Amino acid sequence: xxxxxxxxxxxxxxxxxxxxxxxxxxxxxxxxxxxxxxxxxxxxxxxxxxxxxxxxxxxxxxxxxxxxxxxxxxxxxxxxxxxxxxxxxxxxxxxxxxxxxxxxxxxxxxxxxxxxxxxxxxxxxxxxxxxxxxxxxxxxxxxxxxxxxxxxxxxxxxxxxxxxxxxxxxxxxxxxxxxxxxxxxxxxxxxxxxxxxxxxxxxxxxxxxxxxxxxxxxxxxxxxxxxxxxxxxxxxxxxxxxxxxxxxxxxxxxxxxxxxxxxxxxxxxxxxxxxxxxxxxxxxxxxxxxxxxxxxxxxxxxxxxxxxxxxxxxxxxxxx
Numbered sequence: 368x369x370x371x372x373x374x375x376x377x378x379x380x381x382x383x384x385x386x387x388x389x390x391x392x393x394x395x396x397x398x399x400x401x402x403x404x405x406x407x408x409x410x411x412x413x414x415x416x417x418x419x420x421x422x423x424x425x426x427x428x429x430x431x432x433x434x435x436x437x438x439x440x441x442x443x444x445x446x447x448x449x450x451x452x453x454x455x456x457x458x459x460x461x462x463x464x465x466x467x468x469x470x471x472x473x474x475x476x477x478x479x480x481x482x483x484x485x486x487x488x489x490x491x492x493x494x495x496x497x498x499x500x501x502x503x504x505x506x507x508x509x510x511x512x513x514x515x516x517x518x519x520x521x522x523x524x525x526x527x528x529x530x531x532x533x534x535x536x537x538x539x540x541x542x543x544x545x546x547x548x549x550x551x552x553x554x555x556x557x558x559x560x561x562x563x564x565x566x567x568x569x570x571x572x573x574x575x576x577x578x579x580x581x582x583x584x585x586x587x588x589x590x591x592x593x594x595x596x597x598x599x600x601x602x603x604x605x606x607x608x609x610x611x612x613x614x615x616x617x618x619x620x621x622x623x624x625x626x627x628x629x630x631x632x633x634x635x636x637x638x639x640x641x642x643x644x645x646x647x648x649x650x651x652x653x654x655x656x657x658x659x660x661x662x663x664x665x666x667x668x669x670x671x672x673x674x675x676x677x678x679x680x681x682x683x684x685x686x687x
Contacts, residue, residue, distance in 0.1 A: 371452040372420070375411045379444050383407060387440075388566050389419075389545060392433030393495060398453070403563065417450040433495055433568060437545050492575040492660075496538075498567045504529040505558050505565040510683045511540060511551045512673040514666070515620065518548055520569075521638070521670040522683030536629055536638055536670065536685055537662050539570040574619070575629070575662045580606050585654050593647065596640040597664055598626040619663035627667040630660035635685045638671045 379385060386406020391397045401415045402408050419427050422439040423446060440446065508524040518540040523530050540548060544566050548554040558565055580589060590605015591598060591612075601608045617626045628636050631649040640646060650657050674680050 372449065373412075374447060374449045375413060377407055377411045377446045377448065379407065379446060381444070384560075385440060385446075385545065387413060387545065388499075388564075389433065389436055389440075390497065392431060392436060394429060396429075396453075397427050397431060397433070397436045399450070413448070413450065416452060418453045420449040420451055422449075423447050433497060434541055434547075437542050437547060437568070441546060492571055492577055493573040494571045495541075496569045496571055498533055498569065500529065500565045500567065502558065502561060502563065502565055505567070507555075510674060510677055510680075511554060512670055513550060514669050516549055518551065518554060519666075519670060521674045522680070522685055524682055525684065525686065526682060534569075535572050536635065537572040537575060537666070539573050540567060541570060542566075542568040572629075572660070572662060574666055575660055576617075576626075577630075577658065577660045578607070578610060578612060579656070579658045580610065582606055582655050585651070589650065589657065591650075593628070593643055593650075595643055596628050596636055596638070596646060596667075598628060598661065617661070617663040617665075619665040622665070624663050624665040626661035627664040628659055629662050629667065630658075632658050633660075637684055637686055638667050638674065639684055 377385070384403075384406065386403035386408045388400045388402075389397060390400040396418045399408075399413060399415055399417045399419065402413050419436065421427060422436075423443055425439055427436060427439075440448075504527060508527050508530060509520065510522040512519045512521045520534055520536060520538040520540060522536065523534055525531075540554060542548055543554050543557040544561055545568075546557055548557065582589065588602065588605060590602035590607045590609075592600035592602065592614075598612075598614050600614050601612055614625050615623050617624050627638070628646060629638065630636060631646070632653055634649070636646060636649070650659070674683060677683060
């Protein structure tokens with residue numbers, strides 16, 4: 368393996384894109400996955416297969432996150448980038464990525480699962496996820512909502528097979544093609560002008576909590592009172608109560624609120640769900656085990672209202 372180390376200086380004009388696609392972060396090296404042909408990065412001598420060691424004297428340590436790398440590469444009009452050549456053949460990745468859904472790249476860092484009392488586990492949500500999509504799969508296929516100066520996913524085109532199984536309602540969109548985004552117009556514009564594939568950097572449901580619960584017999588009640596998709600109360604002494612789950616323990620916009628159930632046993636629950644019976648059937652379908660994902664109800668209300676405002680919202684509703 369070559370250890371060829373060199374540096375490049377790049378002057379980035381206002382509105383100009385660097386033209387690189389990154390991979391790695393959070394324990395793995397930050398690498399240039401591919402470079403757009405004739406971009407300023409390409410003309411400066413950068414290519415796929417290079418590990419970024421530093422940007423403007425900011426060293427990329429082993430724990431540097433993908434998002435931190437993107438910020439470093441977009442925060443100055445003058446970039447002094449130190450890189451190390453570590454591999455070859457990265458040029459083939461873009462063409463491979465554009466073929467089919469199976470070739471779309473995906474990387475997720477899973478958080479630890481910690482044991483709770485009485486067989487209940489709570490999983491922290493908030494893993495960083497990079498997704499690589501063909502441009503035609505991304506354009507006009509997402510319903511994004513601006514909440515608290517961030518972008519959130521309320522739905523996606525259910526008629527587009529390439530998007531199935533990739534996203535969750537409540538995912539936070541951090542960047543598109545390496546550029547941080549905070550508005551719908553900004554995200555859509557970057558997707559529109561990109562000549563090739565689209566890289567989305569997401570945080571998986573950062574406002575959510577996830578519980579795995581177990582009961583010895585099917586006739587033992589979980590101890591939750593549910594109305595539509597809202598958790599309205601917890602039965603004292605029940606399984607959920609013993610686990611520490613409380614109906615108004617969620618928080619959104621610095622205010623306490625109730626929880627909304629958005630997944631059961633890793634399957635989505637529609638944020639427009641109006642049938643309590645359907646949800647209860649899902650919860651009991653695992654007999655003695657259930658995994659429930661909850662998000663703040665006020666947050667889900669914001670997403671569902673935005674969804675209903677879309678003229679073709681039914682095409683974007685994630686079905687239960």
